[in-house]
Amino acid sequence: MFNVPSLRFWYQKSTLVLLSAFVLGGSACQDKGTMAPVVKSTHQAYDLVGFLDREAQALNTKKAMVRKAVAEDGTVKETKTITSLNWTEELAPFADADINKPALKGLFTVDSSSDALGQQVRRYTAKEDARTNVQEVTYTLDAKGQLVQLDATILQDNMLFGTKKVLHLEAHSGTAPHLVRYHLDETQKLLLMGAERYSVTGEVAQ
Known part of the structure; x- marks a missing residue:
């Protein structure tokens, strides 16, 4: 029976092959502190990390349920309603789209x-010579400045492997929690091997 994991667990599992590539001597340009909490912020864009933290707290307090679907290479493996979830871990992969890190200041148009x-x-687009994995981030905000949609593309590429992550998040303008739907799609390509695609979609019960 295929068990639907947390988004962060799936995210870590899908990148194990990349970690093995590092063991073989591969390297890639990565944004410092991608998975770590942001200590300082440049405020060049919307405070995504703050939004994710607030949503995780509200969703944990509400004990929100989520309908999740996990797919591999375009085929849905299982869809399941989950009644107990650590939302801090579930939403952690979306922090990769944060471009308020000091090292990324001025790298986007x-x-x-x-x-x-x-x-x-x-829409924030990485400049041609920018050393960042985040290629594009688009924030859609309502009249009050509340995030209602996030779309981001993150690329990582070197001699041994390449990955493309596409993140999507939808929220409403009402009372917290605001999260309605989220989706993470990742395509991996190892040297001399075919591409593999994984995706997770979550629909939050309102």
Whole structure:
């Protein structure tokens, strides 16, 4: 029976093959402190880490349930409703899209616009020579500055392997918790091997 793990557990499991590549001597340019709490912030973008922390606390307090689907290479392996979840761990992978780390200051161009609903859309794109795995992050904010959607693309590439992570998160403007839906899609390609794709989707019970 395929057991639906937490998003962070799946995320760590899917990157084990990458860790083995490091053992063989591979290296990659990585953003410092990607999985660690942010001590200082440049405030060049929306406070994603703060949002994730607040949501995790609210979801844990509410004991929110989630309907999760795990897929491999486009095939859904299992869909299951989970009634007990550590939301701090579940949402941790989305902190990889944080671009407020001091080392990333000034590495992105910013494009601001409004969508059909009058919401602010802020797209941060890594400059061509930027040394960062985060390639693009788009925040959609309501009239009060509340995050209602996050989209991000993270790339890692070297001689032995390449990965592409696509993150998506949706939230509502009402009372906390705001999280409605989240999705993480990761494609891995090892040298001399075919690409593998994994994805996790969560629908939060309201």
